[in-house]
Amino acid sequence: MAKRKTTRVALTGNEAMALAMKQINPDVVAAYPITPATEIVQLFSKYVADGEVDTEFVPVESEHSAMSACVGAAAAGARVMTGTASQGLALMHEILYIASALRLPITMCVVNRALSAPINIHCDHSDTMGSRDAGWIQIYTENVQEAYASVIVAVKSAEKANLPALVTTDGFVLSHGMEAVEIFDDEDVREFLGERKPLYNLLDIDNPITIGPLDLQDYFFEHKRAQIEAVFESKKHIYDAHREFEEFFGVKLPVFVEPYRLDDAEYAIVVMGSSAGTGKDAVDVMRDERGIKVGLLRMRIFRPFPFEEIQKYLSKVKYLAVMDRADSLNTMGGPLATEIARALYHLSERPIIHNFVYGLGGRDVPLENFYEVIEKMQWIAAGNTPERMVDYVGVRE
């Protein structure tokens, strides 16, 4: 394992993501500012102004235009990146689907922030959950170190799979929280990524092509089916990209999921993003001080959905608490619980699942939230049936 040189620096999540972008040195960045992701592209535009990158920076008039410019540049063979949050991601919505259907590996730094209304600038996952069926690889990070590394490995994963990828940090918790981060050298990052090899190139005038044609009843389904297959195949590409990252830098990253003290667990918690850190501490307290056999599975990659890993780690636990930082407003809770239930339903051995929605609009997520979740699961284990499929933790009644 060839360990590359690292340097320890203090960075916020936004600074770390901007630095990763600088080291990647993308051909094109098109972006529009939005809290709490503004700093990422603001710092990056400074790298452009200072001549530290070769990037063509396109300041646009909206996120819809930002993603449109990214699509055009990526179709022309460029390595393309952008950043946004919340309402900005929502405004990109229609172009997100186009980016993935055109098989364009754009990489986007997203800072998770609640969707309006009421207007709020703090963390929940409603923004990226709203993009969950857009065909993007989605990586949720637990800390700034992981966010930094994930941006680099996301570019590799996206370009192997020829699908776009987004990497998220929890708004303010990570985006503005400062940590000591081990960073790589610029040259190493550039050598690791190499040149992008596009599937096709709009600017190849010797082999002209039409991009984005009308596709009706006779061909749409076949083209969509081919895109769906690319998502099936992307899982292997994501694993390969992470293995190559590990071999090149000598740094290990969890890929789809990260199990924590799950080996003999009767109870398990599933959670994504920065709250997983708190959750692991809560597991330690519950195991070591209260003797409850509880573990945690952090989901790092939500798209493509890691159903095999979910089955591997969670089919044997008895009581499963799935924590969603977004509600689908469907009377069943959040998307994570629904999809995990689908992944486990047909197995002969599977846990009883209950959903907990937490932390909306940046509501603090203390250890007590996790204790409450496990206490509710114990209440279910004692033979009680919850009134609804979902409970809300940390909200005043």
Add this chain to the structure above:
Amino acid sequence: MPAPKEFKWAGKLKGWKELAEISPGAIVPDVPTSPEYLTGDWRSERPIWNEGRCTHCLLCWLYCPEDAILLEITEKTVKMIGIDYDYCKGCGICVRACPPKVHALEMVPEEG
């Protein structure tokens, strides 16, 4: 007019596995495809050109959305020489464009 080349997409409809290879991201690789598409079979009326009345002002050529007005181009002159019925979709725009006093174009119903 270029001779219609063999159209890769004609014939049997392709399955998604082949499309994943030849048309990733739903691109159309063998462009231009419009010469293969004979818009002439949309026509329910056809423009008839009266050569004797024509002043070769080329207004019809300028307005025709299908580029179906045929021209003869020499070093000194450009002349209207007819209509390409393979592509003329019968919209009648040329008839409207032709100056009323000249009236060298006229729509007649297609037969059959």
